[in-house]
Amino acid sequence: xxxxxxxxxxxxxxxxxxxxxxxxxxxxxxxxxxxxxxxxxxxxxxxxxxxxxxxxxxxxxxxxxxxxxxxxxxxxxxxxxxxxxxxxxxxxxxxxxxxxxxxxxxxxxxxxxxxx
Numbered sequence: 877x878x879x880x881x882x883x884x885x886x887x888x889x890x891x892x893x894x895x896x897x898x899x900x901x902x903x904x905x906x907x908x909x910x911x912x913x914x915x916x917x918x919x920x921x922x923x924x925x926x927x928x929x930x931x932x933x934x935x936x937x938x939x940x941x942x943x944x945x946x947x948x949x950x951x952x953x954x955x956x957x958x959x960x961x962x963x964x965x966x967x968x969x970x971x972x973x974x975x976x977x978x979x980x981x982x983x984x985x986x987x988x989x990x991x992x
Contacts, residue, residue, distance in 0.1 A: 898924055902932060909935070914945025925956065930964030933957075 905920030918939060924932035937956035940949045 898927070898929060902929065905932070905935070909944075914939065918945045925959070928959075928963055930960045933963065934960035 901920050901924055905917045905924075908914070908916035908920060918936070921932040921935050925936050933956045937953045937960060938944075939946050940952040940956060942948070946952075
């Protein structure tokens with residue numbers, strides 16, 4: 877039986893491949909983080925964050941805030957959270973601002989951040 881193709885159907889573009897690959901890598905990072913393999917999560921998210929994926933940027937900021945798989949750094953937390961805020965919608969921007977102030981950031985725990 878022949879497979880019918882829609883007229884004007886275009887082959888996948890390089891952009892769609894990159895987007896699918898990014899989604900896959902991001903999900904792998906989530907799985908690693910959930911398994912407490914923070915170094916692997918960092919390795920999955922860092923290239924995505926460098927490419928401008930706001931969710932990955934925010935997650936790196938979270939990792940630096942909590943010292944998960946990285947040495948805790950307020951400076952790096954602020955850097956990644958600000959990038960995420962600049963590169964995304966209001967949802968992450970509002971979430972990011974909750975952790976912005978130094979005092980509350982230093983006292984946040986994983987449970988606190990996960991609740992938001």
